[in-house]
Amino acid sequence: MKTNVHTNSSIGEQKKGSRGRLLVKCPDRPGIVAAISKFLYEHQANIIESNQYSNNPQGGTFFIRVEFDCPRLAELAEEMEEDFEQLAAEFAMEYQFTYAEERKRTAIFVSKEPHCLLELLWEWQSGDLPTDIALVISNHENARAMVEALGIPFYYIPANKEIRKQVEEEQIRLLKEHQVDVIVLARYMQILTADFVSHFPNQIINIHHSFLPAFIGARPYERAYERGVKLIGATSHYVTNDLDEGPIIEQDIERVTHRDQVSELKKIGQSIERRVLARAVKWHLEDRVIVHENKTIIFH
Template identity: 60%
Template structure:
């Protein structure tokens, strides 16, 4: 069948217990709704009773109402296999809120990729517990909110941040070296929607001052870890990790410079995957397609 209209690209992510008939049921459903599958990636932890994960991109050849109908109708298929699933239009740009403190390298990497069109999101706001990066952020035409945080005002500061995030309808949050530990209440408000960059190759050197710890151990690789935030500090589902090689001549400050380079690359990659619906979270792990 030849279609003359511009197709609507959509993405479907599924996780469920592995069982016969999943791929057939999904493919038949999309065929019945005149959808054309353009890419399909799948992974099974154990074909005999493990978990099954699949990401499908498909095209529809009618308007957005058709997509809404397809998404609604798919619930019946999902229920029959007890699926966790999400279906998104590829054209919908997610809204990303950024939290930052004083260090700017991760923030500026995200802003540069956004302006260059490499990171296909909208950035409705940046929140910081310091005012030092206001000029850089507002230079991109993005609203900047300074919310100071102290031990005594933490609850009020988080409440203000939550209000701003909801007001701007942000889909997810990126902690671009935001040097504050979020409360369980805040994390619980945005489950699987907060991405953090940890300046270390987790699970090594958890917590503060990882470069001093790395120097003391004489490491030969400096790494960074992007992960979803949970109430367990630095132990949420890992999205991406990367490393750069160092040697015995590197001082703590030089390790920190190398670390900043790998941090910004690792975080930007993880954010891009999240924005493109390439990640499925299962327990404390991720499947990245």
């Protein structure tokens, strides 16, 4: 297996702080945890948090997330990553080093409904969303005032299927220009093409109601009400070329009754969407998610 090394930014002049994270995926076998622990100890790192999982101890895949503290991380990070290559080759690891002070840069896409955007902005303002919001892109002007009031660049780009190629070219240009690491679709009601998605593998996070596939298409709450559903919810997932079928990051539900009208179902649904999306984005930003095939391993 080829070893993959990814870092959020180049090592050297950037400030690393003292907190680092290591995510590993590899064939399961004895000695993996011991080898990683020994490696970090030999590089003057103290393990703060460690979570691991095996989907089958006999021939399955092993996953681990380690958060560590290293007072000399700024000067040792490059050497640490280079030295880890030998250990990774021995265990056929796919791995990723990240650094807590290198905050990911986020772009938020939104359409008319602002509830998910507002939740993310509030979490960001309160310090609970560890990211730099680089820009907001929308196919409507509704959210401009609330975004620009916080000093965040807002880009209005009208979108429909007739001009989708030109729209996505402009969006990709802006995302590259702003050096974006993660894209959040906060109720962005446009379908992304395979070409767009291919530029950002496992970097686009979406939210949708959990009626799917039962009430796919327009007016899902109206049709759910007519059907008399007893549970409604929301799902946050990574975007792939298969519409609404990417790896699931987080889900939640609430019980409803025959007394809840369509307007009440929508309010309840929006509340679930807000918290589910915020949790999913936060876990991604904290490097708590490992994607394996079409599933996710979440280390809370």
